[in-house]
């Protein structure tokens with residue numbers, strides 16, 4: 001399998017401790033904007049080990065997160081936000097792409113510091129209940145959710161889990177564990193996983209025109225995300241499990 005034009009993957013050092021922290025004052029000191037100006041509203045915390053990535057959207061007044069990582073050291077949310085000059089207390093909204101612990105484990109820590117709206121698909125809500133998170137907002141396919149300055153459309157994408165979602169606008173797509181750069185896709189052999197549903201979900205994603213992929217694990221992809229989603233749709237037929 002081959003994708004035309006080599007993708008631009010980012011590579012970040014794990015230790016981003018510069019000793020400098022600043023308060024949120026309408027700017028993101030360590031945003032993806034240093035690679036692409038149109039992404040200056042998005043910060044990226046790369047998950048270490050099996051931990052999920054955390055994507056941070058800020059508009060100067062509020063901070064929204066997509067996924068929270070596992071919540072355990074060295075992936076605790078607060079210290080990592082602090083290294084980016086952001087305060088965990090300022091989080092107003094959290095969107096969960098699906099209920100696996102490596103994506104939701106940081107929620108209790110966040111809820112110790114603030115009371116954000118927490119969006120999850122109803123089919124994965126029990127996973128949040130199991131870690132004591134009961135106050136949630138259900139999101140459904142077709143909903144629009146504001147994250148910072150962006151309005152993102154929810155796509156229900158079951159397959160990896162029954163309540164998996166992706167979010168996109170005309171430029172970016174957050175794929176959780178449904179799809180990854182390089183034509184990869186999430187496993188379906190865990191509870192509520194379903195290969196047939198994953199095929200259908202990747203079919204939906206493969207019809208989107210988006211440039212940037214922000215996956216649940218690994219590095220963001222800053223160009224040609226659509227071709228990678230099309231490749232995932234093709235390769236999923238080859239690996240049934």
Ligand SMILES: [Zn+2]
Nearest residue numbers: 098100160177
């Ligand atoms: Zn997962």
